[in-house]
Amino acid sequence: MNTFSKETYIGRRKRLKEKIGSGILLFLGNEESSSNFKDNWYPFRQDSSFLYFFGLDMPGLAAIIDVDQDLEIIFGDNLTTLEVIWQGAHPPISELAEAVGIQITQAKNELPKFLAKHPIQKIHFLPPYRPENSLKLAEWLSIPNPEIPSRASVDFIKAVVALRSIKSxxxxxxxxxxxxxxxxxxxxxxxxxxxxxxxxxxxxxxxxxxxxxxxxxxxxxxxxxxxxxxxxxxxxxxxxxxxxxxxxxxxxxxxxxxxxxxxxxxxxxxxxxxxxxxxxxxxxxxxxxxxxxxxxxxxxxxxxxxxxxxxxxxxxxxxxxxxxxxxxxxxxxxxxxxxxxxxxxxxxxxxxxxxxxxxxxxxxxxxxxxxxxxxxxxxxxxxxxxxxxxxxxxxxxxxxxxxxxxxxxxxxxxxxxxxxxxxxxxxxxxxxxxxxxxxxxxxxxxxxxxxxxxxxxxxxxx
Amino acid sequence: MNTFSKETYIGRRKRLKEKIGSGILLFLGNEESSSNFKDNWYPFRQDSSFLYFFGLDMPGLAAIIDVDQDLEIIFGDNLTTLEVIWQGAHPPISELAEAVGIQITQAKNELPKFLAKHPIQKIHFLPPYRPENSLKLAEWLSIPNPEIPSRASVDFIKAVVALRSIKSxxxxxxxxxxxxxxxxxxxxxxxxxxxxxxxxxxxxxxxxxxxxxxxxxxxxxxxxxxxxxxxxxxxxxxxxxxxxxxxxxxxxxxxxxxxxxxxxxxxxxxxxxxxxxxxxxxxxxxxxxxxxxxxxxxxxxxxxxxxxxxxxxxxxxxxxxxxxxxxxxxxxxxxxxxxxxxxxxxxxxxxxxxxxxxxxxxxxxxxxxxxxxxxxxxxxxxxxxxxxxxxxxxxxxxxxxxxxxxxxxxxxxxxxxxxxxxxxxxxxxxxxxxxxxxxxxxxxxxxxxxxxxxxxxxxxxx
CATH class of the missing domain: 3.90.230.10 (Creatinase/methionine aminopeptidase superfamily)
Structure with a gap:
């Protein structure tokens, strides 16, 4: 995996937390994208803000930063035994997360449960540009899909823009x-x-x-x-x-x-x-x-x-x-x-x-x-x-x-x-x-x- | 536009109508697909069944075949004056449709109105593999999104498979x-x-x-x-x-x-x-x-x-x-x-x-x-x-x-x-x-x- 040092990502998240002050920041990585049938994929492109703060360039990930608890979690599933047979061995998510300074990883299906434990007003998300991510937000946060864009967090957007605008x-x-x-x-x-x-x-x-x-x-x-x-x-x-x-x-x-x-x-x-x-x-x-x-x-x-x-x-x-x-x-x-x-x-x-x-x-x-x-x-x-x-x-x-x-x-x-x-x-x-x-x-x-x-x-x- | 002769598409649709016998067949073409922001697109890939029956390889189209009325309509929007300035002139949808033997074209927003006029049991659709098309079906047909795959029409699928399997x-x-x-x-x-x-x-x-x-x-x-x-x-x-x-x-x-x-x-x-x-x-x-x-x-x-x-x-x-x-x-x-x-x-x-x-x-x-x-x-x-x-x-x-x-x-x-x-x-x-x-x-x-x-x-x- 092609990443900057762990300290780079830790520093970026630290500055983000300082800017935001409070709340739960939800980052949705991208999925594979289908062209003419489900398993015929376009080349995978990770979400850029996910890359900026978490560095991991692979499908099927999400992350949260709980600013108040100073808690950072990457959600994603390891390959099953059968997937290893077809796709070859890959490092476990925990090892990949460790390389970008994240200690806690959980299975994908833990994310909606995590979100359900927190009041929706505390949860910040960025405006999605892929329909599948919009659907996830709608389902997990019980927001009608057409309302998702207007419910994106302006504070979160502004903090991300402030950081990503200045290149190191x-x-x-x-x-x-x-x-x-x-x-x-x-x-x-x-x-x-x-x-x-x-x-x-x-x-x-x-x-x-x-x-x-x-x-x-x-x-x-x-x-x-x-x-x-x-x-x-x-x-x-x-x-x-x-x-x-x-x-x-x-x-x-x-x-x-x-x-x-x-x-x-x-x-x-x-x-x-x-x-x-x-x-x-x-x-x-x-x-x-x-x-x-x-x-x-x-x-x-x-x-x-x-x-x-x-x-x-x-x-x-x-x-x-x-x-x-x-x-x-x-x-x-x-x-x-x-x-x-x-x-x-x-x-x-x-x-x-x-x-x-x-x-x-x-x-x-x-x-x-x-x-x-x-x-x-x-x-x-x-x-x-x-x-x-x-x-x-x-x-x-x-x-x-x-x-x-x-x-x-x-x-x-x-x-x-x-x-x-x-x-x-x-x-x-x-x-x-x-x-x-x-x-x-x-x-x-x-x-x-x-x-x-x-x-x-x-x-x-x- | 790179198509077979008009007669090819007319013939394919005729055989499809004969196989199905009755009902309204709904075909969703594909849209542009976003990679890392909305307007940064993967190369466009049209849906293959849409290509097989309608031949038009461009985003933003849909079509219906009303078997009982022997009615075929392509839905799509022509470029606006502003779009012509940015994208250059393109033939109008009606001209493209004519080239594949379709006489009636209507604006995109006429399609949900058309569907609303017919009982849902008469409307056949193929299983969608792109989330945006699934969302359209859910909205237009008032079917919860997770139920869409199971509501796809087996008769329609079998008729399409029978035709597409035998190559001319x-x-x-x-x-x-x-x-x-x-x-x-x-x-x-x-x-x-x-x-x-x-x-x-x-x-x-x-x-x-x-x-x-x-x-x-x-x-x-x-x-x-x-x-x-x-x-x-x-x-x-x-x-x-x-x-x-x-x-x-x-x-x-x-x-x-x-x-x-x-x-x-x-x-x-x-x-x-x-x-x-x-x-x-x-x-x-x-x-x-x-x-x-x-x-x-x-x-x-x-x-x-x-x-x-x-x-x-x-x-x-x-x-x-x-x-x-x-x-x-x-x-x-x-x-x-x-x-x-x-x-x-x-x-x-x-x-x-x-x-x-x-x-x-x-x-x-x-x-x-x-x-x-x-x-x-x-x-x-x-x-x-x-x-x-x-x-x-x-x-x-x-x-x-x-x-x-x-x-x-x-x-x-x-x-x-x-x-x-x-x-x-x-x-x-x-x-x-x-x-x-x-x-x-x-x-x-x-x-x-x-x-x-x-x-x-x-x-x-x-």
């Missing part, structure tokens, strides 16, 4: 490993993609590389010649000369920390001149954003800075016009950059997304905007030393969105719709890397991967 | 494609595995090859130097000279038909002499089983024939002794061959396993044995022309099982425990291919893949 040095080392697997995946793609290939051939390459390096995919890869389709999990197109390939993918390390990188490169050897122009605008926005990273700055302001740089570049090209401060404030740039500049990254690629953006990316006093563009910004609040985030600006020409805005004559004082018609089939460009916020600024995660235009063309064979 | 020629062509992707995966593994590699490097190779050829994995691969661990999804060992690598994996074709192949080969170039001896015993049992395949023979008898061949070989080696007919009848061979000889294969690698072994592999009159060994035989009933099955004999030396039997002195009249001690760390050997039962016998599925001992050593570099 050993976590940073793990994230480096994940990013470096991701770098290998991208290098191979950038070297091996050729006109005539299918996108799914690169999907195979990327997936195979992640596993062959001892990792897993951290999210479903985007590998597409249609970079303007932001949520694109189709891989059926043929790579054709003149198009660009946008690859947004990354790996988890063996310990389940995530990497997430995007590169956009020409299917041929060189970008076309208009591709070069857009690429440089995106890259300069990326550089400006990275330069601004430091503790204390609001990430929303970094996002708006990048938007401003994108708008400036687009104005030089004649696609935007007018006063750009006003344009960005009114959201006119969001025709080209519809999404957010980045997100937290850690044990999840969108770190702690299951716990709720209002807690992870914003605060009680500083709420997310509901405007188009800003409402897709997962992280808005002040950066702190120890955060790990992504920076991923882009420019996307989405025909359906252009048509919609143009029909409404939306922001026509800032957008040159006539000129824009030439870019209708341009596609989209994004670049992305992960950054660690340090006391003095930030540091890129992982080994270098070509990102400057000339370097990208060089790795493509120029 | 166009299905056989698809299975050939899946098997051929599987053959490529195995060829690469047999060529590229080298001492010093980690099992997970081969996992990467296998996974990458399946995707790069436009397929998917049909089940979690077994790639192990511990072939005696039958349910083995660990990939952390190093390939060492002297060991054998057992690879049991396969691909789904783009249309989701499955392939499933096993090969066992030396990590070095040649098998050791004792590995050769055991390999030949397994291979001869495989040949005997294949030769026996034809319509009308009980697969349980083919299984027992293979067991007999294994026992004969083991007796020659001095590991078994006594009267082998008695030994096999009493299950003594199951110390070495604990599992079944094969299973149905089609849209699922264990075809229709979600519908229940008692219907897929056995009949009302011919039930599965509860004995060790035979109770793991998924398919026992008479073969019919059109069945697709696997043949996968093996010999496994499982230390825990040997210890257990020896402690009980079990079947000591047939097993030479003293000699067996030399094989304690031998490991396990299995070979497996897919076969199509034809009118006159059987036909192997897919292109040739090395299986004879000399050919296996040749592909390893001898």
């Amino acid at each position: 040095e050993e976590e940073i080392r793990e994230i480096h490993k994940a990013v470096n697997i991701s770098v290998s995946m991208h290098k191979r793609t950038m070297k091996e993609a050729k006109p005539g290939m299918k996108e799914y051939q690169l999907l195979g390459l990327v997936n195979g590389e992640a596993l062959a390096l001892g990792g897993h995919l951290s999210f479903p890869p985007i590998i597409t010649i249609n970079g303007q389709i932001l949520h694109n999990h189709n891989y059926s197109n043929t790579l054709t000369e003149g198009k660009m390939l946008l690859g947004d993918f990354g790996a988890e390390s063996a310990m389940r920390y995530a990497g997430d990188i995007t590169r956009t490169f020409p299917v041929g050897v060189e970008f076309s001149s208009s591709q070069k122009e857009i690429y440089q605008i995106v890259f300069h926005a990326y550089q400006a954003a990275v330069a601004a990273l430091k503790p204390g700055i609001r990430f929303k302001d970094v996002h708006l800075l990048a938007c401003k740089r994108l708008a400036e570049g687009l104005k030089e090209l004649g696609l935007m016009k007018g006063n750009l401060d006003d344009a960005v404030e009114k959201g006119a740039h969001a025709l080209f950059f519809q999404c957010g500049l980045g997100h937290m990254m850690g044990l999840d690629v969108h770190d702690m997304e299951d716990l709720g953006e209002e807690y992870v990316g914003y605060t009680d006093a500083f709420k997310k905007s509901k405007e188009f563009g800003l409402r897709s910004l997962r992280l808005g609040k002040e950066l702190e030393s120890g955060f790990v985030i992504t920076i991923e600006p882009g420019i996307y020409f989405i025909p359906q969105l252009i048509d919609q805005w143009q029909a409404e004559n939306l922001h026509s004082e800032y957008i040159n719709y006539e000129k824009l018609a030439q870019y209708r089939n341009f596609g989209g460009i994004r670049v992305e890397d992960g950054y660690w916020i340090t006391d003095s600024g930030s540091q890129i995660l992982g080994d270098p991967l070509e990102i400057e235009l000339a370097d990208v063309e060089r790795i493509r064979g120029k | 020629e166009e299905e056989i062509r698809e299975i050939h494609k899946a098997v051929n992707i599987s053959v490529s995966m195995h060829k690469r593994t047999m060529k590229e595995a080298k001492p010093g590699m980690k099992e997970y490097q081969l996992l990467g190779l296998v996974n990458g090859e399946a995707l790069a050829l436009g397929g998917h994995l049909s089940f979690p691969p077994i790639i192990t130097i511990n072939g005696q661990i039958l349910h083995n999804h660990n990939y952390s060992n190093t390939l060492t000279e002297g060991k054998m690598l057992l690879g049991d994996f396969g691909a789904e074709s783009a249309m989701r038909y499955a392939g499933d192949i096993t090969r066992t080969f030396p990590v070095g170039v040649e098998f050791s002499s004792s590995q050769k001896e055991i390999y030949q015993i397994v291979f001869h049992a495989y040949q005997a089983a294949v030769a026996a395949l034809k319509p009308g023979i009980r697969f349980k008898d083919v299984h027992l024939l293979a067991c007999k061949r294994l026992a004969e070989g083991l007796k020659e080696l001095g590991l078994m002794k006594g009267n082998l007919d008695d030994a096999v009848e009493k299950g003594a061979h199951a110390l070495f061959f604990q599992c079944g000889l094969g299973h149905m294969m089609g849209l699922d690698v264990h075809d229709m396993e979600d519908l229940g072994e008692e219907y897929v592999g056995y009949t009302d009159a011919f039930k599965k044995s509860k004995e060790f060994g035979l109770r793991s035989l998924r398919l026992g009933k008479e073969l019919e022309s059109g069945f697709v099955i696997t043949i996968e004999p093996g010999i496994y030396f499982i230390p825990q099982l040997i210890d257990q039997w020896q402690a009980e002195n079990l079947h000591s009249e047939y097993i030479n425990y003293e000699k067996l001690a030399q094989y304690r760390n031998f490991g396990g050997i299995r070979v497996e291919d897919g076969y199509w039962i034809t009118d006159s016998g059987s036909q192997i599925l897919g292109d040739p893949l090395e299986i004879e001992l000399a050919d296996v050593e040749r592909i390893r570099g001898k």
Whole structure:
């Protein structure tokens, strides 16, 4: 079993108990997940908060921390004799628990009995994102299933977010490993993609590389010649000369920390001149954003800075016009950059997304905007030393969105719709890397991967 | 969308209606499945019965067939304008439905209303294997969730099994494609595995090859130097000279038909002499089983024939002794061959396993044995022309099982425990291919893949 030292987990739970003060914290690990019949499983993925506090990456576990009694128990069943025959011998749960500093283990069916002994107001749980875990909570706590999300404990969520947001040095080392697997995946793609290939051939390459390096995919890869389709999990197109390939993918390390990188490169050897122009605008926005990273700055302001740089570049090209401060404030740039500049990254690629953006990316006093563009910004609040985030600006020409805005004559004082018609089939460009916020600024995660235009063309064979 | 012709689906539904005669058949397609947060999805896998009758491989669909009214409806929602902006344009549900011969489509939320209009006794559903589909049935039909499995319709299950069990020629062509992707995966593994590699490097190779050829994995691969661990999804060992690598994996074709192949080969170039001896015993049992395949023979008898061949070989080696007919009848061979000889294969690698072994592999009159060994035989009933099955004999030396039997002195009249001690760390050997039962016998599925001992050593570099 791949874990940090016992002291790491003991320390994390100690800080959690201090933050919460009182109550019973219930952690549900994940189960195997069925694809087309019960025993045909997707690759197992443990719950990230369970991993953070208990480290054990296997199905069928749960745990409680009784803060008042200072009691910590892992619930799980050892293999039966018959299971040992089919699955081979595994260490008993007690031995695994001991390795992460837990002295008490009990059989799975003891958990509902334990919970039944305590008043429900004392029991804190995190919002479940898998239906089977929701069902367990509903049954054990006698809460109707649809009410489960609203009964999750905000105190528990906030305490977990506070701890998991600040990455320790050993976590940073793990994230480096994940990013470096991701770098290998991208290098191979950038070297091996050729006109005539299918996108799914690169999907195979990327997936195979992640596993062959001892990792897993951290999210479903985007590998597409249609970079303007932001949520694109189709891989059926043929790579054709003149198009660009946008690859947004990354790996988890063996310990389940995530990497997430995007590169956009020409299917041929060189970008076309208009591709070069857009690429440089995106890259300069990326550089400006990275330069601004430091503790204390609001990430929303970094996002708006990048938007401003994108708008400036687009104005030089004649696609935007007018006063750009006003344009960005009114959201006119969001025709080209519809999404957010980045997100937290850690044990999840969108770190702690299951716990709720209002807690992870914003605060009680500083709420997310509901405007188009800003409402897709997962992280808005002040950066702190120890955060790990992504920076991923882009420019996307989405025909359906252009048509919609143009029909409404939306922001026509800032957008040159006539000129824009030439870019209708341009596609989209994004670049992305992960950054660690340090006391003095930030540091890129992982080994270098070509990102400057000339370097990208060089790795493509120029 | 990758489908057969409209007539294929119309024909399948027509035959289903004829078999059932009356009632409302409810089909639930699958949803996206979350890994570590709601929107981080495993690769989508549609329900196989939904695919068989409706062909549409996308999440969020359901369908009904009202047999009495001869009414067929697909329920699903088109993308919203906002979703089109993020996900790109997709054909409307009505167009997709038309391509599989369905004229009526309705929004998702019409389905519970439709069901509410009919008496619950008329509504037939298949047993769900995903918790979210179980929850839907519980809510829509006002059945407590734990009762859902027992309320599934046996008539509906039997009708679906009868149809899906007999593969058409166009299905056989698809299975050939899946098997051929599987053959490529195995060829690469047999060529590229080298001492010093980690099992997970081969996992990467296998996974990458399946995707790069436009397929998917049909089940979690077994790639192990511990072939005696039958349910083995660990990939952390190093390939060492002297060991054998057992690879049991396969691909789904783009249309989701499955392939499933096993090969066992030396990590070095040649098998050791004792590995050769055991390999030949397994291979001869495989040949005997294949030769026996034809319509009308009980697969349980083919299984027992293979067991007999294994026992004969083991007796020659001095590991078994006594009267082998008695030994096999009493299950003594199951110390070495604990599992079944094969299973149905089609849209699922264990075809229709979600519908229940008692219907897929056995009949009302011919039930599965509860004995060790035979109770793991998924398919026992008479073969019919059109069945697709696997043949996968093996010999496994499982230390825990040997210890257990020896402690009980079990079947000591047939097993030479003293000699067996030399094989304690031998490991396990299995070979497996897919076969199509034809009118006159059987036909192997897919292109040739090395299986004879000399050919296996040749592909390893001898």
